[in-house]
Amino acid sequence: MTTLTPILSQNWDRPDSFTIDGYRATGGYDSLRKALAMDPDSIVDLVKQSGLRGRGGAGFPTGMKWGFLPKDNPNPRYLVVNADESEPGTCKDIPLMLANPHVLVEGVAIASYAIKSNQAFIYVRGEVVHVIRRLRQAVADAYEAGLLGKDILGSGFDLDVVVHAGAGAYICGEETALLDSLEGYRGQPRLKPPFPAVAGLYASPTVVNNVESIASVPGIVANGAEWFTSMGTEKSAGFGFFSLSGHVTNPGQYEAPLGITLRELLDMAGGIREGHQLKFWTPGGSSTPIFTEEHLDTPLDFESVGAAGSMLGTRALQIFDETTCVVRAVGRWISFYAHESCGKCTPCREGNFWMVQVLDRLERGEGTEADIDKLLQICDNLLGRSFCALGDGATSPVMSSIKHFRQEYVDHFEKGGCPFDHSRSTVWADRPTTEEGGNQ
Amino acid sequence: MSEHNENNPEETPEVFTDEVVARLEQDAKEVISRYPKPRSALLPLLHLVQSEEGHVSKAGMQFCADQLDLTLAEVKAVATFYTMYRREPGGDYQVGVCTNTLCAVMGGDEIFSALKEHLDVANAETTGDGKVTLEHVECNAACDFAPVVMVNWEFFDNQTPATAKQLVDDLRLGRDVAPTRGPASLCTWKQASRVLAGFDDGRAGEGVQAAGPSLAGLELARRKGWSAPDPADLPIREQGEEGSK
Numbered sequence: 207m208t209t210l211t212p213i214l215s216q217n218w219d220r221p222d223s224f225t226i227d228g229y230r231a232t233g234g235y236d237s238l239r240k241a242l243a244m245d246p247d248s249i250v251d252l253v254k255q256s257g258l259r260g261r262g263g264a265g266f267p268t269g270m271k272w273g274f275l276p277k278d279n280p281n282p283r284y285l286v287v288n289a290d291e292s293e294p295g296t297c298k299d300i301p302l303m304l305a306n307p308h309v310l311v312e313g314v315a316i317a318s319y320a321i322k323s324n325q326a327f328i329y330v331r332g333e334v335v336h337v338i339r340r341l342r343q344a345v346a347d348a349y350e351a352g353l354l355g356k357d358i359l360g361s362g363f364d365l366d367v368v369v370h371a372g373a374g375a376y377i378c379g380e381e382t383a384l385l386d387s388l389e390g391y392r393g394q395p396r397l398k399p400p401f402p403a404v405a406g407l408y409a410s411p412t413v414v415n416n417v418e419s420i421a422s423v424p425g426i427v428a429n430g431a432e433w434f435t436s437m438g439t440e441k442s443a444g445f446g447f448f449s450l451s452g453h454v455t456n457p458g459q460y461e462a463p464l465g466i467t468l469r470e471l472l473d474m475a476g477g478i479r480e481g482h483q484l485k486f487w488t489p490g491g492s493s494t495p496i497f498t499e500e501h502l503d504t505p506l507d508f509e510s511v512g513a514a515g516s517m518l519g520t521r522a523l524q525i526f527d528e529t530t531c532v533v534r535a536v537g538r539w540i541s542f543y544a545h546e547s548c549g550k551c552t553p554c555r556e557g558n559f560w561m562v563q564v565l566d567r568l569e570r571g572e573g574t575e576a577d578i579d580k581l582l583q584i585c586d587n588l589l590g591r592s593f594c595a596l597g598d599g600a601t602s603p604v605m606s607s608i609k610h611f612r613q614e615y616v617d618h619f620e621k622g623g624c625p626f627d628h629s630r631s632t633v634w635a636d637r638p639t640t641e642e643g644g645n646q
Numbered sequence: 647m648s649e650h651n652e653n654n655p656e657e658t659p660e661v662f663t664d665e666v667v668a669r670l671e672q673d674a675k676e677v678i679s680r681y682p683k684p685r686s687a688l689l690p691l692l693h694l695v696q697s698e699e700g701h702v703s704k705a706g707m708q709f710c711a712d713q714l715d716l717t718l719a720e721v722k723a724v725a726t727f728y729t730m731y732r733r734e735p736g737g738d739y740q741v742g743v744c745t746n747t748l749c750a751v752m753g754g755d756e757i758f759s760a761l762k763e764h765l766d767v768a769n770a771e772t773t774g775d776g777k778v779t780l781e782h783v784e785c786n787a788a789c790d791f792a793p794v795v796m797v798n799w800e801f802f803d804n805q806t807p808a809t810a811k812q813l814v815d816d817l818r819l820g821r822d823v824a825p826t827r828g829p830a831s832l833c834t835w836k837q838a839s840r841v842l843a844g845f846d847d848g849r850a851g852e853g854v855q856a857a858g859p860s861l862a863g864l865e866l867a868r869r870k871g872w873s874a875p876d877p878a879d880l881p882i883r884e885q886g887e888e889g890s891k
Contacts, residue, residue, distance in 0.1 A: 209872040215864045218856040294746050294785040305856040332730050335799045335838050336828040343850035368680050371842045373689050373728035390688035392727040429877035436880045451789035458790045458862025524748050538747040632753035634806055
């Protein structure tokens, strides 16, 4: 049986967990001291050995990313933390930065030292004002304590860290769009190559890492690569947040080794809400093809989820029970992708626009069998045909929902409307009527 | 927008007054100094001008352009790309109901409908008293607290139509309102914009460190006695394809 491994969330039940004193009381910044006594390259090697893979969804090996920075480029190097958490269903980095911003700051300092960068940025989405306050305070307190700034802990290493607030654009979670945004432009993805390691921020060598990836580094430095690989699977080492939301008894953050299953997580979270059954779920956000109950025992690691036809993504487990209309759910996601498409690439901009029209028609019961094929045809013209993965992500819920629930699409136009009572899906649907009486 | 304006009274001024420029220039210098290249300060500067007027006006964009030696068109191209910049004046409190799939299914749609009816406004409209601008928003990374309502980008978790209506009533009556995970009381839209521009309001220490669902896994682990492996006593792992990592 897999059990939980609270590491980044270990101190979250301390009321002062977000303060520098609270963080130091639980060993905070000891890893930075240890790292500054090491050779930078040996830290890169350590992270490579740990097998840490990017926690922002793509799963690229973090140490390898660090190792890609060219040795002969004379320009300054930058570390940019992607804290633009916006993928629907994903809700791990925000509570982490609210409760424990210093573990991210410590990770930033260690990672910057390892890649020989003297300037780091934390690009956080703008729609979370209190998280931005906490991050800025953590950075200011770390400067005050000599943990950032000039000659950190007497090591001779200098580092400046800027907390930068975005302004509302999902696309800026894509690393090259994020860099354009950080440079003061519209957030539109760049064509790769060149990759950010070669030409990133201000065309300089740049590492872009997710919050949880960077926050995992202090633990690896403190406890070693073998400690990290003692959790998880052969190729998906370590731990991560599994964020359960939706029709589950106890939604929330469950920090566990990669490879845990939804069946195990649901047992821990009290199961599907009482009196209901699992219908479909996303393993890692809306951009990952949906799963059903047949995938309850799929190990949630990069390889197993991929082999089962989806992606581990951000481990954002959105759980929907039998009251949920899959056509409505998918339609809403596609409205999101259409709204958030930056407009640079025609397949994504136009494809999502037209999918919204077709899905709306289907949901209203005014569609036809040809509309279902039309959706698949649009997906075929979208997938793999744009600069970035936003458009690819949009095809995931459409194609997977038609694969698993084609009959439900048909039911809509055969019955001339949505066969579901949406009020039954709400969190208050099964509560005593007095509580919400008079509101509906 | 003075009654004495000889031009169209709906038309906003083209530039800030000298007093505003003098004051904001100090702030702008500080923001620009944080970055290796000045243009990186554009998003924070747009938040800054929004903190002055409550929205990003032509005068605000012109101010940004002047500070960064950009054209008005270059600034406008950026300002109109990002959804957090209001292009028109709005209320003191921006109430955003998440209607992305997860929150919508859990009741966000019902909350949004209830508020539209209760406030008698449509999406992106402001109440007659100028207090509340209602809009639907995209996923705000609090799905385990669904359905979620954001006010001036602070979290109001686990809402229902009844609690959301009470919330907007309280905002309109000027009663104290506290986010579920945020400062002890709510800032106005302009004050929040100033924080986003990079100016601290000294309130980082207020509010809870974590709540409810954020602690679900940790509390369960504590009850069950589960923890991460002890680095001094690691479980023996099979020596399979270790080298292939």
